[in-house]
Amino acid sequence: MSTRFKEALNSGEFVITSEIGPPKGTNIEKMHHHIDILKDKVVAMNVTDHQSSVMRFPSIGGCLAVKERGGEPILQMTCRDRNRLALQAELLFAYTRGVRNVLCLTGDAVPVGDHKEAKGVFDLDSVQLLRTIRQLESGKDLGGNDLDGAVEFCAGAIVTPEANPIEPQLLKFEKKIESGAEFFQTQAIYDLENFAKFMTYARKFPVKILAGIVLLTSARMAKYMTENVPGIFVPQSLIDGLAAAPKGEAINKGIEIAGRMIAALKKDSICDGVHVMAIGREELVPDILTAAGL
Numbered sequence: 001m002s003t004r005f006k007e008a009l010n011s012g013e014f015v016i017t018s019e020i021g022p023p024k025g026t027n028i029e030k031m032h033h034h035i036d037i038l039k040d041k042v043v044a045m046n047v048t049d050h051q052s053s054v055m056r057f058p059s060i061g062g063c064l065a066v067k068e069r070g071g072e073p074i075l076q077m078t079c080r081d082r083n084r085l086a087l088q089a090e091l092l093f094a095y096t097r098g099v100r101n102v103l104c105l106t107g108d109a110v111p112v113g114d115h116k117e118a119k120g121v122f123d124l125d126s127v128q129l130l131r132t133i134r135q136l137e138s139g140k141d142l143g144g145n146d147l148d149g150a151v152e153f154c155a156g157a158i159v160t161p162e163a164n165p166i167e168p169q170l171l172k173f174e175k176k177i178e179s180g181a182e183f184f185q186t187q188a189i190y191d192l193e194n195f196a197k198f199m200t201y202a203r204k205f206p207v208k209i210l211a212g213i214v215l216l217t218s219a220r221m222a223k224y225m226t227e228n229v230p231g232i233f234v235p236q237s238l239i240d241g242l243a244a245a246p247k248g249e250a251i252n253k254g255i256e257i258a259g260r261m262i263a264a265l266k267k268d269s270i271c272d273g274v275h276v277m278a279i280g281r282e283e284l285v286p287d288i289l290t291a292a293g294l
Helices: 004-011 029-038 059-068 084-096 126-137 167-178 192-202 219-228 236-243 250-267 282-291
Strands: 015-020 044-047 073-078 101-105 154-159 183-188 208-214 273-277
Touching: 004 015, 004 044, 004 154, 015 029, 015 208, 015 282, 029 059, 029 282, 044 059, 059 073, 059 084, 073 084, 084 126, 101 126, 126 154, 126 167, 154 167, 183 273, 192 208, 192 250, 208 250, 219 236, 236 250, 250 273, 250 282, 273 282
Parallel strands: 015 044, 015 273, 044 073, 073 101, 101 154, 154 183, 183 208, 208 273
Antiparallel strands: none
C-alpha cells in the first residue's frame, strides 16, 4: 500500500520531514500542538522512540495521534528496549492502525539516559530489524511461522555522513540497503561540501536520502555537539556566527543557518530532501522552511 510519504519519495520532489518528541508523562497537549503546526508543512513526521534513552510517551502512541490529527507518521523503532517478539508484535499492531512508515534504529546506549539501571535488550540491531520487516511482509515471522495477515511498510534507517572514519558507516549503509532500507534520514550535517562527497557515493544505490538538519540555538550548543556527539561537526564559522549574534538573537541566527543550508541542498539537488529536527522547538520548523524559501 502506497503512502503519502512513499509517493513523495518516488515522485522526485524535494521531500521535507520533521520530528515530534513525545512528552515525559500523559499531558500530550504540546505534542498535539506541534502535530497541528507541522502536519500541513511537512510530508511526514517521525515520532521519536525514547530518544537518548530517556523514558517518554511511546512512539506508537504518538504515531496514532499524528494519524488522528490528519498527519503522516513515521514510526521510530529502537532495538534497545524490546526483543524480537515485542518488535514483531508492535509492527503488526502499527500496521493494523494504519501506520505504514518505519525508521529502524539500534538505539542509544542506556547509560546516556535517565534510567541507568535499565537493561538494554539489543536482541536485534537496525539491520536485522529491516530484515524482520521484509520477513513479515513475506507472510512469515522470524520463527518461520505463517502469519494470518502480513504487513507492508516503507522502511528506512539512518546514516552518519560526517563520521570519522567514514568507512564503517559506509559498510553499515550498504548492509541496510541489502536488508531492505528504502530511505535514509541522516544524522545532523553542517559541512555541505563533505555531505556532497557522501552523496556522490550514495547515488550509486537505489535509495532516497534526506539530509538531517538540526536547529542550532546557541554557540554553546553547537560547540557541545561538535565536542561530544560522535559524527557531528559544526564548522567554526557557524559557531562564531552564533556567538556574534546580539543577545537573544542566537535562535534567529540558527534559523537563518538552517534555512540557508536547506536552500542550498535543494538548489543544487544534492539530496532528495531534508529531515528537520528542532528538538523540542517544533513550532520553529515553519520559520526554518520560510527562511529556506519553501
